[in-house]
Amino acid sequence: MNAPRFAHLLRPELADLAAYVPHAGDYEIRLDGNEAPPLLSPDARAAVAQALAAGGLERYPDPRATELREAIATHVGATPDEILVGTGSDEVIALLLTTLSQPRASEGAATILTPSPTFVMYRLSAAARGMRVVEVSLDERWDLDVPAMRAAIEAGKPNIVFLATPNNPTGNRMSEDRIRAVIEAAEGALVVLDEAYVAFAPGSIAHLRHAYANVAMLGTISKIGFAALRVGWLVGPAELVREVDKVRQPYNLPAPSQRAATLVLRELRAEIDHVVAHVVAERERLGRELARLGFGVSPSDANFLWVETNRPAKDVFEGLASSNILVRSFHARGGRLANRLRITIGTREEDDRLLEAITRWA
Numbered sequence: 601m602n603a604p605r606f607a608h609l610l611r612p613e614l615a616d617l618a619a620y621v622p623h624a625g626d627y628e629i630r631l632d633g634n635e636a637p638p639l640l641s642p643d644a645r646a647a648v649a650q651a652l653a654a655g656g657l658e659r660y661p662d663p664r665a666t667e668l669r670e671a672i673a674t675h676v677g678a679t680p681d682e683i684l685v686g687t688g689s690d691e692v693i694a695l696l697l698t699t700l701s702q703p704r705a706s707e708g709a710a711t712i713l714t715p716s717p718t719f720v721m722y723r724l725s726a727a728a729r730g731m732r733v734v735e736v737s738l739d740e741r742w743d744l745d746v747p748a749m750r751a752a753i754e755a756g757k758p759n760i761v762f763l764a765t766p767n768n769p770t771g772n773r774m775s776e777d778r779i780r781a782v783i784e785a786a787e788g789a790l791v792v793l794d795e796a797y798v799a800f801a802p803g804s805i806a807h808l809r810h811a812y813a814n815v816a817m818l819g820t821i822s823k824i825g826f827a828a829l830r831v832g833w834l835v836g837p838a839e840l841v842r843e844v845d846k847v848r849q850p851y852n853l854p855a856p857s858q859r860a861a862t863l864v865l866r867e868l869r870a871e872i873d874h875v876v877a878h879v880v881a882e883r884e885r886l887g888r889e890l891a892r893l894g895f896g897v898s899p900s901d902a903n904f905l906w907v908e909t910n911r912p913a914k915d916v917f918e919g920l921a922s923s924n925i926l927v928r929s930f931h932a933r934g935g936r937l938a939n940r941l942r943i944t945i946g947t948r949e950e951d952d953r954l955l956e957a958i959t960r961w962a
């Protein structure tokens with residue numbers, strides 16, 4: 601094949617990247633994406649549908665997302681000037697990277713630091729911007745390895761440190777004293793605490809935002825039942841939000857998503873609590889059953905389980921796929937992830953189907 605005529609225009613770092621396709625193919629049961637099971641009541645569903653359809657088609661959305669930012673501010677205990685919204689926290693991550701990409705050392709690239717394993721978009725988004733990515737392995741309990749993080753911060757001078765807590769894919773929260781130690785070591789960097797899964801955890805660490813000037817938080821409604829809307833947010837110091845706002849496209853969040861998400865945060869709290877209670881109860885049940893079948897199940901504070909298989913994870917993954925059930929396998933990553941699956945909590949029926957199918961592969 602001839603080289604594309606624009607090859608000389610491509611950013612070199614794209615050569616090492618592949619498009620991130622979270623899932624491919626149709627499966628009857630999808631427990632791969634950390635989405636919520638469809639448990640919203642018909643009334644709540646109708647209210648969201650009405651909000652989606654309410655506005656005109658001809659006008660652009662509110663470029664400042666005023667109502668939604670007010671609703672988020674109330675939800676997280678902040679002021680609207682401390683909130684920036686994106687099409688999912690994915691976009692917010694990208695905007696932060698674009699904003700804070702000035703190299704800290706006179707030679708060398710702007711750098712981000714993340715534990716490993718963690719949510720892949722930090723790495724992909726940074727690499728796509730030509731930023732250097734430093735990864736530090738989590739310890740044997742998937743918690744932060746503070747001495748290794750300190751050393752990497754000292755050597756790598758990161759612009760941003762991303763910490764997801766609860767973490768994806770390991771499901772656990774990082775211990776707060778270790779998070780504090782990393783924040784204190786990373787004085788010249790922004791530390792982003794990603795609480796995408798906080799609804800399923802016993803508590804938030806949002807108070808750290810007030811304790812340290814170099815901390816910002818990420819939030820989303822994707823995991824609590826509204827992934828289709830693509831609404832995520834940054835909560836941070838107003839002076840940071842102001843800068844990030846300069847690189848945000850004015851109409852980044854469609855009007856239907858703004859309206860529906862505002863309704864969700866203002867009116868549907870009881871509905872969300874119901875979905876979360878189901879997920880937490882199912883998480884305990886599914887974890888118990890999987891452990892009974894001989895799988896290693898890590899403690900989870902999220903809406904998924906981090907499971908160690910007792911035979912090659914690839915076989916279990918393919919066995920489930922042949923039963924029309926999709927989970928996430930990490931066998932391709934090798935090392936201590938080689939026998940790991942990430943299984944999203946589904947409806948009771950979906951989880952029963954998973955258990956029934958997995959028994960054959962246990």
Ligand code: PMP
Nearest residue numbers: 688689690719768796820822832
């Ligand atoms: N942060 C973490 C830790 C996640 O696991 C995910 C979703 N996989 C996101 C952020 C992205 O969420 P959103 O749908 O808001 O882009």
